[in-house]
Amino acid sequence: DTEVTQTPKHLVMGMTNKKSLKCEQHMGHRAMYWYKQKAKKPPELMFVYSYEKLSINESVPSRFSPECPNSSLLNLHLHALQPEDSALYLCASSQYPGLAGDYEQYFGPGTRLTVT
Amino acid sequence: AQKITQTQPGMFVQEKEAVTLDCTYDTSDPSYGLFWYKQPSSGEMIFLIYQGSYDQQNATEGRYSLNFQKARKSANLVISASQLGDSAMYFCAMRSTNSGYALNFGKGTSLLVTP
Numbered sequence: 001d002t003e004v005t006q007t008p009k010h011l012v013m014g015m016t017n018k019k020s021l022k023c024e025q026h027m028g029h030r031a032m033y034w035y036k037q038k039a040k041k042p043p044e045l046m047f048v049y050s051y052e053k054l055s056i057n058e059s060v061p062s063r064f065s066p067e068c069p070n071s072s073l074l075n076l077h078l079h080a081l082q083p084e085d086s087a088l089y090l091c092a093s094s095q096y097p098g099l100a101g102d103y104e105q106y107f108g109p110g111t112r113l114t115v116t
Numbered sequence: 117a118q119k120i121t122q123t124q125p126g127m128f129v130q131e132k133e134a135v136t137l138d139c140t141y142d143t144s145d146p147s148y149g150l151f152w153y154k155q156p157s158s159g160e161m162i163f164l165i166y167q168g169s170y171d172q173q174n175a176t177e178g179r180y181s182l183n184f185q186k187a188r189k190s191a192n193l194v195i196s197a198s199q200l201g202d203s204a205m206y207f208c209a210m211r212s213t214n215s216g217y218a219l220n221f222g223k224g225t226s227l228l229v230t231p
Contacts, residue, residue, distance in 0.1 A: 048216030
């Protein structure tokens, strides 16, 4: 099973709402990623989790709060977002790269977020 | 610092023809890997092909092949026998050793396959 699932597929939220995005994989991958993608742009890295610990935060505003409850799950908690945060949010996972070689990242289908 | 450059914002190709999507890169890492992903309008990123910097042969995966020229720092994707379903955005990417091994993407090339 090489699937990464993301819920919900679409989300519309107001600027005062609190919502969460969920990502799940059952491939035993120990590296998980959140990317943000604006229309007609490439994905941009937000966060990296390695072995369930946050290893990289690409200076993301605190209104985005990631969480990795276990090795299969990755959440992104959203609070007090701005309209410019509207984008496609992609989750990905991979084997942790190392001396044994390099590995592709598997992406979920994404959550299309609209902030009104 | 790494840099991935895709100079073709859009490309057209006729069905059953071959097409080459360009990618050049710059990195100071002695060992690196290059990836190509396809993103249809639905949004999902689909892994196509991988080339390691020390691989002796160019990578191939079905109708996809990678024309890797290390000295020129280019890793062009060749799609043979194009199909209508190949219409999508294509991204060249490199794993960033400074960002937890996340992917650093080029700006992408939009490919349209016409009947």
